[in-house]
Amino acid sequence: MVPVCAVPAPCTSTARLFVHAITTIEGLSAKGDHPLQKAWIAEQVPQCGYCQSGQIMQAASLLAKNSNPTKDEVVAHMDGNLCRCMTYSRIQKAIMRAAADMRTASATGNERRPT
Numbered sequence: 001m002v003p004v005c006a007v008p009a010p011c012t013s014t015a016r017l018f019v020h021a022i023t024t025i026e027g028l029s030a031k032g033d034h035p036l037q038k039a040w041i042a043e044q045v046p047q048c049g050y051c052q053s054g055q056i057m058q059a060a061s062l063l064a065k066n067s068n069p070t071k072d073e074v075v076a077h078m079d080g081n082l083c084r085c086m087t088y089s090r091i092q093k094a095i096m097r098a099a100a101d102m103r104t105a106s107a108t109g110n111e112r113r114p115t
């Protein structure tokens with residue numbers, strides 16, 4: 001965490017905010033070649049697309065912590081991120097596919113580098 005002063009007044013300890021680095025969907029890959037982005041396309045996940053950025057970023061947070069999640073772990077981690085188009089089964093398939101692709105890339109030394 002980096003302490004920053006978010007108010008124009010003199011920065012005091014009570015006026016400080018602590019911020020975290022934030023990664024957006026565009027931050028996963030400028031080229032759209034992150035394994036999750038590729039899996040989303042392969043599994044034809046999006047319908048209207050409204051929820052998809054949030055779904056992918058929540059999936060990315062799971063895979064950053066757990067490279068080999070079970071289906072139950074995927075369901076539990078994604079709980080609460082709603083999709084009005086009901087794409088949940090395709091989201092789960094895409095996450096499992098991306099996790100497998102990431103493990104394979106790691107095992108073969110072909111891990112993706114940020115673009």
Ligand code: FES
Pocket residue numbers: 046047048049050051052082083084085086087
């Ligand atoms: S794809 Fe339409 S809300 Fe999720």
